[in-house]
Amino acid sequence: MIAITAENLGKRYGQRWALRHCALSVPAGRVVGLVGANGAGKTTLLHLGVGLLDATEGSITALGDRPGADTDQLARVGFVAQDAPVYPTLTVADHLRLGQRLNRHWDRDLAAGRIERLGLPLGQRAGKVSGGQRAQLALTIAMGKRPELLLLDEPVSSLDPLARREFLQDLMEVVAEYGPTVVLSSHLLSDVERVCDHLIVLADGHVRLDGAVDELLSTHKLLTGPRRATSSLPRDQRVIRVSHTDRQTTVLVHTTKPILDPRWSVSDIGLEELVLAYMSPTPRDRQTGELAAVHS
Amino acid sequence: MIEFHIDPRSGVAPYRQLVQQVRQALRLGLLREGDQLPTVKDVVAQVAINPNTVLKAYRELEHEGLAAGRPGLGTFVTRSLAGSSLAAHKGLRTDLARWLTKARRAGLDDDSIAALFESTFRDSVNEDIA
Numbered sequence: 001m002i003a004i005t006a007e008n009l010g011k012r013y014g015q016r017w018a019l020r021h022c023a024l025s026v027p028a029g030r031v032v033g034l035v036g037a038n039g040a041g042k043t044t045l046l047h048l049g050v051g052l053l054d055a056t057e058g059s060i061t062a063l064g065d066r067p068g069a070d071t072d073q074l075a076r077v078g079f080v081a082q083d084a085p086v087y088p089t090l091t092v093a094d095h096l097r098l099g100q101r102l103n104r105h106w107d108r109d110l111a112a113g114r115i116e117r118l119g120l121p122l123g124q125r126a127g128k129v130s131g132g133q134r135a136q137l138a139l140t141i142a143m144g145k146r147p148e149l150l151l152l153d154e155p156v157s158s159l160d161p162l163a164r165r166e167f168l169q170d171l172m173e174v175v176a177e178y179g180p181t182v183v184l185s186s187h188l189l190s191d192v193e194r195v196c197d198h199l200i201v202l203a204d205g206h207v208r209l210d211g212a213v214d215e216l217l218s219t220h221k222l223l224t225g226p227r228r229a230t231s232s233l234p235r236d237q238r239v240i241r242v243s244h245t246d247r248q249t250t251v252l253v254h255t256t257k258p259i260l261d262p263r264w265s266v267s268d269i270g271l272e273e274l275v276l277a278y279m280s281p282t283p284r285d286r287q288t289g290e291l292a293a294v295h296s
Numbered sequence: 297m298i299e300f301h302i303d304p305r306s307g308v309a310p311y312r313q314l315v316q317q318v319r320q321a322l323r324l325g326l327l328r329e330g331d332q333l334p335t336v337k338d339v340v341a342q343v344a345i346n347p348n349t350v351l352k353a354y355r356e357l358e359h360e361g362l363a364a365g366r367p368g369l370g371t372f373v374t375r376s377l378a379g380s381s382l383a384a385h386k387g388l389r390t391d392l393a394r395w396l397t398k399a400r401r402a403g404l405d406d407d408s409i410a411a412l413f414e415s416t417f418r419d420s421v422n423e424d425i426a
Contacts, residue, residue: 031346165344172340176347190304197346217309270307 001028001064003149003181004049006207008058011044018044022058022207023295026183026198028148030212031175033192034185035275036202042185043082045202046151049183050079063149075104078147078180082154084138088127092120095141103145111144114170131158139167143174152184156191164188168195193271201278208278210295213271219294220274223251223264238294241277252277254294297334298327302343310345314353322362322377325385333363333371 006024010017019041026032036042047053048060051068059066065073086095092115100106115122118136120129126137135158142150155171156164172195175182183200186192192199199216201209209216220240227249230239237253244250252269253259259266269277298321302310321327334342336350354371357363364374378385399409 168344169341172344172347173337176337176340193304194302194310194344195346197348 002026002061003028003030004060004062004183006048006058006060009045009048009055009060010057011041011048011053012056017056017205019048019202019205022205024060024200024207024210025295026181026200026210028063028181029179030181030198031172031196032181032183032198032200033196033213034183034200034202035187035189035192035279036185037279040202040279041205042202043153046079046153046183046185049149050077050151052079075145076148078142078145078150080135080138080142080152080155082157084131084135084155084158086126086134086137089125091123091125092129092137093122095126095137096122096144099141099144105146107144107146110146110174111140114140114143118166132160132163135159136163136167143170146178146180148180150180150182152182154185154187156186156188164191171195189272189275192275199271199275201275203279208294209274216274216294217269217271219256220252220254220269221259222267222269222273223249223253223259224267225249225261225264228263241280297332300334300339300343302345311349311353311356314339314350315356318353318357318362319377322373322375325376325378325382327373327376329373329376331373332369333357333373335370 002025004024004026006022009022009024010020012018022041022045034042034045044053048055049062049067051062051066051074061067063073063076067077068074087098090098096108096111096115099111100108115137118133118140120133120137126134129137135155139152139155142152156167159167168191171182174180184196193213197213199209199211199213200207225248227244227247230242230249230251233239233251233253234257236257237255237259239251240254241252242249298318300314300317302313306313308316318327318333327333333354336347336354339345339350340347354363354365357371358365362373362375362377363371365371376382396409399412404412
């Protein structure tokens with residue numbers, strides 16, 4: 001089953017396209033790292049996925065339906081916005097009661113248990129707790145509705161390192177137990193490497209990379225060798241990034257075939273290097289004149 | 297029961313790190329035939345990694361014949377790597393500890409000790425081959 005699809009998806013704010021020509025396909029059960037520079041379109045994509053925004057062109061589906069199509073669809077999708085909004089005048093306990101009243105499949109044990117473990121005072125007004133605690137409260141409410149698809153916009157950015165680790169432990173436990181699809185945007189590549197098995201890289205409003213982490217890492221190779229023009233590379237080796245010194249050439253290529261040319265020394269690439277290569281501006285594809293993008 | 301840890305700076309894929317840690321524990325006799333490996337849920341709750349990473353590591357251990365899944369029960373160790381040499385470990389460890397104390401007294405720091413061990417180890421391996 002496919003959790004999220006997008007075809008030729010675009011969103012325009014006034015004159016500016018925040019996202020354009022985006023194609024996506026995320027299998028259900030994946031934990032997706034959504035990565036990109038500030039302003040690349042991550043938040044816009046998440047808002048389109050939950051139905052807070054409508055697409056200007058193209059289409060997006062979440063769990064096989066138009067996002068926000070009906071109450072049934074809304075019940076299956078959980079979302080936490082970047083600033084982790086809560087009701088400031090309501091207490092922590094009020095939030096749990098609201099969660100129970102407003103959601104059909106409310107997991108009371110999961111939500112109450114998490115609040116207790118985090119040591120959040122039940123009688124405290126949500127507007128008075130610390131930023132980290134507010135984020136944890138918003139996440140607890142989103143997890144408590146036991147969504148099939150959970151969209152999190154920079155969930156750990158306001159948390160200290162310990163709270164961040166605890167949050168990821170909890171999230172992975174929920175994934176192991178109930179198997180929801182999770183999409184989380186983050187700038188913390190070490191977290192992404194730890195918990196994500198699917199990667200989406202956005203740059204300048206375009207999807208540059210969309211695929212299973214294992215597959216992406218095994219189909220990208222770093223070639224180093226004596227200086228030469230990359231136009232001499234075989235057609236199945238797609239150049240992602242190239243740099244030259246006066247004697248040496250280093251090329252990152254995407255290919256599903258083995259590298260046969262003995263002049264190259266071939267090495268694997270780590271997730272962080274891969275993401276950075278796709279986040280940075282690149283030359284247009286030499287065959288099609290388009291920005292290189294990989295969907296696998 | 298074994299406790300896993302993940303080193304994000306090692307450059308080794310997380311699932312490989314889990315496999316290596318199980319192998320290491322088998323070699324040192326910390327895990328024995330019949331021992332249960334932690335459940336996927338326990339591992340992810342402990343080290344905050346993707347459940348599929350744990351599944352992949354366990355599949356690899358099964359493929360190597362070191363572990364087997366029992367439906368509804370969990371994954372269990374099926375073979376030890378320590379073998380008959382395990383009995384000798386204790387004495388060797390004592391000798392090694394004595395040697396390490398001697399090396400430190402002689403003024404070697406940790407990196408020098410590791411370098412000396414590695415190069416001597418390599419030489420002896422090469423001698424065995426020759």
